[in-house]
Amino acid sequence: MPVEEPTDEELKEFYETPEKVMLNTYPSQKQATLVMVTLDLLSTHSPDEEYIGEYPEASWANEPIIYAAYERLKGRLQYLEGVIDERNVTLSLKNRAGAGVVKYELLKPTSKHGVTGMGVPYSISI
Incomplete structure (x- = not known):
């Protein structure tokens, strides 16, 4: 009823x-x-959307201090991506794993282009 x-x-x-x-x-x-x-x-993501951390700006590559900071950021983003992957397979997290639950991939920098659950690839706008 x-x-x-x-x-x-x-x-x-x-x-x-x-x-x-x-x-x-x-x-x-x-x-x-x-x-x-x-x-x-x-x-759905925009096709020209890009994530920081994949490609350094040309000016960053020329400055050693800035480039080192960029590399630290890139390492931290890769670490966070690992945390997301780990939580997606942890069965004790009922909102992340189980029957009928789509894995969280929306903000993962290396996820595939498309809709939620598939994310967006690294890309560079022209």
């Missing part, structure tokens, strides 16, 4: 046509389409 305290009329309708009551709980086609479009927009 969709409501916790149904009226007598709602209960009668539920007992007579439970499939009708169940179908009334589903979103309309317009609502479902709006949700799907919103989720698609929120989970």
Whole structure:
């Protein structure tokens, strides 16, 4: 029953046509389409999106101190990617692993281009 305290009329309708009551709980086609479009927009990356840490700027490579800081940043990003991968396979984290749970890859720098769960590759905008 969709409501916790149904009226007598709602209960009668539920007992007579439970499939009708169940179908009334589903979103309309317009609502479902709006949700799907919103989720698609929120989970898709721009093709020209780029992550820091993969390629140094040309000016960074010429300055040893800046380049060393860049290398530390790159190492830290690789470490964090390892943490994400480790948490994705840890079964005790119910929000990260298990049946029907998509692995978290949205902000992983080396994940594949596409939608959430596939991430975006390193790229350089021109």
